[in-house]
Amino acid sequence: MRIPCPYCGERDAHEFAILGDATLTRPDPAAPDAETRFHDYVYLRDNPAGAHEEWWYHANGCRQWLRVKRDTRTHAISGAVAARADATSPRDAA
Amino acid sequence: MRYSFLSLLANGLSGQSRWTPAWRDAAPKPAYDVIVVGGGGHGLATAYYLAKVHGIRNVAVLEKGVIGSGNAGRNTTIIRSNYVLPGNEPFYEWSMKLWEGLEQELNYNAMVSQRGILNLFHSDAQRDAYARRGNAMRLAGADSQLLDRKQVRAMYPFLDFDNARFPIQGGLLQARGGTARHDAVVWGYARGADRLGVDIVQNCEVTGFLREGDAIVGVETTRGAIRAGKVAVAVAGSSSRVAGMAGLRLPIESHVLQAFVSEGLKPLVDGVITFGAGHFYISQSDKGGLVFGGDVDGYNSYAQRGNLPIIEDVCESGMALMPRIGRLRLLRHWGGIMDMSMDGSPIIDRTPVPGFYLNAGWCYGGFKATPASGWCFAHLIARDAPHEVAGAFRLDRFRTGHLIDEKGVGAQPNLH
């Protein structure tokens, strides 16, 4: 599996570490139901069979966190963007 | 037909003409007391114990393909009860006890073979962790022995003791651990359940649930709607998808775990060995193939296949552990979809949806749990209360913080 890193170009996935679902947002700790929200954020997953947006970290490369779009049925990767929007480059495949 | 020397003899003499189907290929009835979704080992064991222990025989097992074609037929066949946490160890030890009587109970030789499982350690800290584990096992009534380097060498002289990057210091041995023939476990439970009246319905995929108010009262399938008093789901690998149809999000991700088998060889590895300085475990099947595996690939996947980095990683560990296997060959590798839960431990529980019972989250450890999982899930379904050895496997433990995290890696499923 090869990931199109916006900084480094296409690299084999073994250079990266994956964290999982990138569509989740860290809840507001001040919310009245913060504990429930944090539970959902930390533990619950849609876990789709199909399109999945996920965090990959280019540990053995540029050390940037990327949002990668990948199909969990086929492993086909349709794009990757840097976590920091302002850090995207023209090589961004997404 | 009961299997015996006599039945083999009679069939041998009659040109193998008298065998009958091991189980009926049933067509679904309109309604059952209990529907078990998932014709893997866990689902079939659940149905078997519902009928056998609880007398609930109006049961159907619905399988989307053929029975045993998911993880029950894709694992590395290891059985063991060498866990450390109080939420886990009594359950797995109960499973081990059920394994020990399984074949006589089912009249089916599942080749349950207690040739021992040895977890190697390579550092003082690992030794201490295994001592902690071995002591926990003893507290739960399981067997365990802490071996030193010399004792390990006596068991497996061909391991790399002398040139190793991470020298072997010793190992934790569970002599009662070992392997079982995975397919035969499926077939044995299927045959046993069938004989007690359970309908095993293959090629019947659940596509939705019948609802009455909040409650689930049956399933929609590719073979029509079927009503049920209770619907019990044991579909590891697809748990999120099936639970999703009932409106539930689960603390589970699906990951690929690869498994490997070599060409057939004369006896080489007697028991099960796990490497402590890398992700690698190995045993040898009765047919002679080395059966081995390692870590999950790490990414979410429903593809039942993995990639080269893990294949290489596993073989590197294999060669580091046993450098005599270099000229042996990998015959096949494949992948299974693991129900990786957020603390690495399973769920056997009721759910917020009335009528919907869940058995999920087995990570890469479901096979060894098959008998106890079926036993405890049947108990839960029949009595609406958890079995005492499975009381920690609650769905709400993530909310309450009563986690069962053997590895201590937290809510990152690919690290469990």
Next chain:
Amino acid sequence: MSAPNRNRLASGGLIDRSKPLAFSFDGTDYHGYQGDTLASALLANGVRLVGRSFKYHRPRGIFSAGAEEPNALVELRAGARREPNTRATVTELFDGLEATSQNRWPSLALDALSVNRFLSPFLGAGFYYKTFMWPASFWEKLYEPVIRRAAGLGRAAVEEDPDHYEKATTFCDVLVIGAGPAGLMAALAAGRSGARVILADEDFLPGGGLNAEAGDVDRQPAPAYAAQVTAELASLPNVRVMSRTSVFGAYDSGTYGALERVSDHLAVPAPFQPRQRLWRIVARRAVLAAGATERPIVFGGNDRPGVMLAGAVGTYVQRHAALPGQAMALFANNDGAWRGMLAASVAGAHVETIVDVRTDVAPALVAAAQARGIRVLTGAQVIATHGKTLRRIEVATATGRERIAADTLAVSGGWSPSVHLTCHHGGKPAWNETLAAFVPGTCPPGLTVAGAAKGLFGLGACLRDGAAIGAEAAQALGFAVPAPDLPDMADEAFALTPFWHVAGSKGASFVDLQNDVTAKDVGIAHKEGFRSVELLKRYTTLGMATDQGRTSNVTGLAIMASLTGASIPETGTTIFRPPYTPVSLGALAGHHRGKDFRPVRLTPTHEWARAQGAVFVETGAWLRAQYFPRPGEKDWLETVSREVTAVRSSVGLIDVSTFGKIDLQGSDVGAFLDRVYINGFAALAVGKARYGVMLREDGLVMDDGTTARLAPEHYVMTTTTANAAKVYQHLEFCLQALWPELDVSLASVSEQWAQIALAGPRARDVLARVADGDVSNAALPFMGAIEGSVMGGVKARLFRLSFSGELGFEIAVPARHGAALAQALMQAGAEFGITPYGTEALGVMRIEKGHVSGNELSGQTTAGDLGFGRMASTKKDYIGRTLAARPGLTDPDRPSFVGFKPVDRARRLRAGAHFLKLGAPPDMANDQGYMTSVAYSPHLGHWIGLGLIKRGPERLGEHVRAYDPVRGEEIEVEICAPGFIDPEGVRLRG
């Protein structure tokens, strides 16, 4: 030795008769020639019995001429290089080759377990599931050991594999898999376009089927044409021809696994050469031109040595000039097999009989056969065979039965395209009625199939299709492909009548030859309900042998379909898993074995420590000095106690460079640290360091360490050795994904700085002699952190930190100065008896001091469990705060961190012991926690421990049992506060 082989044709073939090669099989010496395989050389020497089958130990001969071989498996080479289960059919002959038959005892000719043949009526499919259950204990003791010894095939070497393996990665535009007619043309078309092409072929001679072809291509012999195309490919700078290279798997994103057999055709690898090389080939497009595999017809006695695939007969005769026998017959259902046998006859093979199940064979073929004196029986079937090796076949015709003399029976039931790689992404092959074969279905992205692999069975069609598919692959990538110059070839019509199994057979009819699965076994599976292809396979083991059912899967499926009355596609498809052919584990491991299994990280002072006599220990990837024994010390404990005592009484030093070091800069670092540590950092003053505890978002402790503020916007953090990478990754995630608005930049500087801890009451005296500036208590107070220099101008960071509980400093210098710093400290401390100490003494002192470490930071503990509850700020949010408040994590009953002393001070403590209340029976319900760390305290003169026990801090003074049955020990211990030495911290502030 150079006398002609018995069954060798006088001329022809692609062997070099001027290069004889000596070899032995089962101890008998033979010779073959350059260009032979082991199988062709054995046949040329008249060796027909080469192996025994898996279950019934039946005698078996060479069945094929390729990777599909089920029978001719040998142990190749001897001693540490023994390679079990090696296919003689793909083993390139080399001088001195040594091969031994396997799975037989005492000899191949007289095999004791061949008695299994007579038990075979009782040993049908799945018999073992129905017996061996009584009594239960006999399985492990009796039945299984016997089964295990009888099963298996060859024997693994006993010694370590002496050869080396390599791994390599390469990239190309078009990967062509297979160098047969389609593959050569595909590579040529793509290669001429300028695309970077790799042509990988498992054979040692490119050409595939062309090398066994009797006819001409492009007005020259087919093998010459193959050589000509290969030569052009080799001349193109953008094309790489990789022979002896099997592409074994199609993985994601166009990555293909391939195995190059660099040295397998040599007795031993050349110096500095690997035996094999694993390739990861990243290809933008791939063309699968893997050809097709012939399949047999199943009939009684079809496993007798002498029964062989018809195409294999053609290959041996045409390519190797080796005759499989002297009196040949053919049993077939298709025209292609006839043409091959006629060509073999022309080449000099004695073809005497052709039996065809069809009644409507083309008259021209019949006439051609008869013209060569071949007897033709159409509408006929072979029902049995006779002879120890084949002597006669028994044929049923419309008019009766007849025994016909034949020592070789060529069999052809049609061809199965080699679709294997198309299945590697889960694609299912599709059934083609005309070909009676599975053809490729959905392929992996970027892979297209050419030639026989997609069901084109004519040579001309394969050449044309290869060129077209190769051109298409290159064009899809933007390369302009010149018009190809294709040889003008017309193919003869494909004519085949599907026929699988001679129902009226006499004797066992084998479907899977290697695993001894018979047609009757398929019948048992049918009767017992194992009817879908997956169940059939698993129940009977059909297709599970080393050949992965290449010659048996489709036939087994067809026989099952005929029993159920369903069609073949309704019964199932055969899918293939990687690898395409078995791959040695050594190649997949490469050089990652022994000491090179994983890289070793050495500390900057490693050589210095070695010179000091250090014993090293693996700490993750690091090697660290564990202790420094001196002559006369009787064991490690004496050494470690001396080191501890030296530190506590004077001064010692240890390299702590392995700690993770993270540089943080920016205007928001304080705010950032506040969000990742449980305690406050925003108010940390410049020049000060602070201890911090970090949680995971689930509320459990991730790591601890100190962070120092060197300048208003410049901080440096240390992490534990074990968690260095994890913490860095976590912090980057927090910054990049959670709070990108924060002005913080991170850099891992673990490698850039050597760090040495100096501890003991004389530590300041030593440091003062090395440091260039003031290190007095005023200039560098406890938890102070300053930048300065040491050794007369070496940039340094000085921290007043203590892990040991003594007056302590950590001195960081650029890594290249680490060893010099150690030497300078040793020199400066000589008069105080400065002592280098290792990780063991460090551990003892931290346990004496009651600090947590890896054993306590288990990922299962909360800040509260470890006694950090009061450190946690209530005035800010931080990672993990919300979920740390869950009832399960705040339960006062949780095991919590305390110290332990043996009640009998002479007793030794053991980490991993569990705590039980005195008198409580040892069971899970009474489990109260466990001992995490122990040490012998030279200061106290007895063993001490740290551990987690339910409500620990409330139970100081209570006695409990430390229960350690795995070491046969049980000891009464007293719960105490975790600080065993200087709990007020007077020493470290001194």
